[in-house]
Amino acid sequence: MTSTTPQDSRVANALSAESSSIRLQAALAVGSGADADYTELLIERCAIEPDFFVRDMLSWALTRLPSEIVLPRLHRELCSGGDQARSQALHTLSKIGDKSAWLWITREMLDDPDDGVARTAWRTAVALVPEDEKASLAEELVRQLGRGDRGVQRSLSRELINLGDMIEPILERAAQSLDPRVAAHARATELLRQDPESGFEAAISEARLMLTPGASSGKEPDAGMVGVESRVEPMGVQETMDC
Structure with a gap:
């Protein structure tokens, strides 16, 4: 994971610890601190985290950060990430609830051959769709x-x-x-x-x-x-x- 300071390294190590409970506590701590410097660490972990509850906590942590920083990074993940990365980015967008992200939900995502990505895209689209x-x-x-x-x-x-x-x-x-x-x-x-x-x-x-x-x-x-x-x-x- 990307890290530039000793504190970054400690957080990165905790987020990638073998124990899912340690990873969960690390995500909770980062979200509670709401430090935008950890945006990249959180998003990178979302792409590979195997535990559902930890992934959900990672998304929650991202919702605590400034949307003007998080949204562009999630947009990038939708464009270039793997299946889990895109699914988790969509899930996080649904939690943030910024209606401007509706424009990022494409037919390709709704039709995605991966059921996990498609299901998350359906849910996110319904959460963000304008009335008209x-x-x-x-x-x-x-x-x-x-x-x-x-x-x-x-x-x-x-x-x-x-x-x-x-x-x-x-x-x-x-x-x-x-x-x-x-x-x-x-x-x-x-x-x-x-x-x-x-x-x-x-x-x-x-x-x-x-x-x-x-x-x-x-x-x-x-x-x-x-x-x-x-x-x-x-x-x-x-x-x-x-x-």
């Missing part, structure tokens, strides 16, 4: 319906629901997709929006039942429902970020 951009973001996010495992799908449903009631007609349209995974995920999200207490597992099971022709009579699903994709065309979200 919500519809465009919703149209972009529904393109991800049907993606990944249950955890990924649950995350996407949650963020779509967090956009508010304006998502209803967009989900309704997506539920007409010929791709059964997309249609089921869209219907499950709408069911969950209407009844948040039902849980995602119950919602996706009910949605699949609704989409299975002859389910009540025990007939096999129509082969025409399988493997055909129909997604909503994207709109509004910037294609690339100016790095």
